[in-house]
Amino acid sequence: MNTAFADPDHAGPPDAGEEKARRKRDLDLLARASRAELEDLWNGLDDKPAHQRLRGPETGLVMVRGRIGGGGSPFNLGEATVSRASVRLADGAVGHAYRLGTDRRAAELAALIDALAQDAGRRAVIADRLLAPLAERLAAEAAARAAETAATKVDFFTMVRGED
């Protein structure tokens, strides 16, 4: 995950594979954005495009699977709530979003941002105002958790007792 978030400003050639990879990186990040972060970006846009809802926003379940023994055949561990939305902008761009939890407004905002980000100019603004700081926040949180965990690592030492 961390590597995927390393470079939100990535601007490759307009190749379909590159664009898909760009979109996945952005959507993975948007799934982790707080509602406030998404609202801030959306409210800060001075030309909000007209849009229509294609699906949702709606909340449902995803059955989370594990693997027997950690790496064997899949089994059903239990479900998680997921919210999703699909929107179409006036210019025809379609955006989708999925995220854990029941925040349908956040899913819809993420879908709108996904639709907007298909325009390279808009994408640059979104990366600058939302995705880059968000990736930075997530990386900092992960680093803090890792450092806090590392501080609880056991350093074994041996007591030498008696002569020779």
Added chain:
Amino acid sequence: MYVAVKGGEKAIANAHRLLADRRRGDRSLPGLTIAQLIGQLGLAVDRVMAEASLYDQSLAALALKQARGDMIEAIFLLRAYRTTLPRFGASVPLETGRMQVERRVSATYKDLPGGQLLGPTFDYTHRLLDPDLLNETAEVEEPARRDGEAEAVMRVSDILDREGLIEPDGEMPEDHVPGDLTREPMEFPMPRDLRLQALARGDEGFLLALGYSTQRGYGRTHPFVGEIRMGLVEVEFEVPELGLTLSLGEIRITECQMVNQFKGSAKAPPQFTRGYGLVFGQSERKAMSMSLVDRALRTGEFGEDVVAPAQDEEFVISHCDNVQATGFVEHLKLPHYVDFQAELDLVRRMRARHKPAEETTEHEEAAE
């Protein structure tokens, strides 16, 4: 026989109003917030999610608040809620090997890649009540940090697997579709994947007792904790409309790899066998109990005799669900007036035949 009886609406409405009052308690104290429950009673929230089989911290905390802290009632509420939602599909199986580890210990290797990471554990505390916690505004130290390049946290099962000393991760036949006991009725014998689903949502206390019983000799499996790890894993989902596998966020889970005494045969050299536990949230006791019971239930695979309750698949799986169990136990308090009248009548007739008729007592007349 069932006979419809009406009445009690007012009593029920007032009882629920009283329940709401008692739930709220002393009005001069601030009401609990959902954020407080998630932040400060996180392990209770985790248990509700695990046994409700639904990962959602906010909803689990809401259920806990609504249930006044009654875990099984909260689990019931969350189970009921999930039935109102459509299912979008199944995730890509979690990659616990890529977990962002917050705790990892092994009882089989002292020095192993990644080390022993204690994390936020109750282990090694002295279990003395802490009067500092009586003061809700007391300052708490920030956690210590150790920076540096994090070492990859390798699976203990992979270490043993290099020498072929341990059986591989469990594989079902190639065309096997993971069973789902929320969609199909249970049948016995049950494949291991379905058993694991049942155990993952099973009651912690019940599984703990069964796991303990195997240690005390009722179906002994000679277990070692190969590894326990707890931390965050990504939930990935294939989104057909995008042709992409998206990461929907992270969930916290606990995994236990139990290493059990070896088995061999004329064809295969001896190898350690395994039990597996995987649970939503931070719940080491449950993950360990699950792995003990998973191994105990694999008697058929290893040609072991079923001699103890923990090895009896139908017994364990049919009784591990606390919502089912509480439903059937608690239904006993609902009106059984007519059934009981029938029993009363029967016992009277039997007694009448047993002794001379003139001995009928005042008590029996009073009960009429």
